[in-house]
Amino acid sequence: MKDLRELYSEVEVKVADPVVSFCETVVESSSMKCFAETPNKKNKITMIAEPLDRGLAEDIENGVVSIDWNRKQLGDFFRTKYDWDLLAARSIWAFGPDKQGPNILLDDTLPTEVDRNLMMAVKDSIVQGFQWGAREGPLCDEPIRNVKFKIVDARIAPEPLMEPVYYVEIQTPIDCVTAIYTVLSRRRGHVTSDVPQPGTPAYIVKAFLPVIESFGFETDLRYHTQGQAFCLSVFDHWAIVPGDPLDKAIQLRPLEPAPIQHLAREFMVKTRRRKGMSEDVSGNKFFDEAMMVELAQQTGDLHLQMI
Incomplete structure (x- = not known):
């Protein structure tokens, strides 16, 4: 550090405390069923969480098992190695976060109670929400690890209408972050993270914004941040529009x-x-x-x- 301060850079260097990354998890099955509803009250997803079998998280991360396998391959793997019943093994929807994350989402609903076609219509949106949640846990926004998320019930509106959604990445000074949240909330935007950009005083705000709400967004953003924020938008996914x-x-x-x-x-x-x-x-x-x-x-x- 002395050489860095005096010999190479000739600037004062402040040293922060060492940073340790954590993971969030569960140690037993959920004590109650948790649910989420859409604003129109016509869609409701109920889920529980429980720990994964010992060693399964490592198998996913090391590529021993892949979500890209067909249902039969997945079923055979989980039934043979982890003694899962075949129905549960073939109901796996996703690993997360990303394709090799150490968490599993599976559909544990009963065909006699939930319309399978409607579930398939909203599968991509539910998987997307699972990926967000697994990436940033509820305790301190650290990744979740070794958790099985089970959809145990669902009520889906029979007339879904879907709209395109942008992934937006905004570079901004820290004192403009609040203004960015305000602009996004007025346009049905959803912030997924805001983190400092290493080596600079800037922050990176990541969010999702419905395409239909994006017209004039960049101008609005610069107006509320005095021209200090810059954004990049790309298509990310389709989402169901609220209402009937x-x-x-x-x-x-x-x-x-x-x-x-x-x-x-x-x-x-x-x-x-x-x-x-x-x-x-x-x-x-x-x-x-x-x-x-x-x-x-x-x-x-x-x-x-x-x-």
Whole structure:
């Protein structure tokens, strides 16, 4: 350090305390089922967490087992080496964080209780959330290790509408970080991390921003940070839009932003208007007359059963 200060750089060098990286984990199964709901209350995911089998985390990290294997290969591996039942072994959705992270997400829902097609429709979004959570744990934003996350129940809205989402990386001085959070929150943005950039006084803010909310974002960002923040945006994934696109009771008023729970309806109506289509979806366009009659009869029978 003396040579660095006096011989090479001729500047004062401050030495911080040694930094130790930690991992977060669980030591026993969840004492209660935890759930999360979307703002429109129409989608609900219930999960539990429990420790992984001893040695499994290391097998994933060392490439002994890969999430890219087909379901049969995964099933045979987990059944043979870790005595998992075949159904659980073939229900694995992801390792995380990333493809070789030491955590597992699996679908433990019952086909008789949860619509499998609807689960597959939202699988990518759930996996994305699992990856975020495994990368930054709840205790101190350290990576999670050696945990099995099990989806035990799900209630999924039957009319999903998906929108593209940007991954945004913003370089900014530390005193502008709060302003960046404010700008992102107004545009339905979600910050995943903000960390100092090594060797500089700048911070790197990483976030996800719906593409439809990104128009004018860079100008807005520079205005609120006095031109000190710079951003880079790339497409990252598709996410389900909150709300029910077929809810005709929703009133959309011109020049007024729609509440979050009405966004799916707003996006659908505006897109149909732009394409010169009628505002509402009509089943007559997609089904022949015989199918429409059968659907009407089934609806009538269901109504009678409810009465």
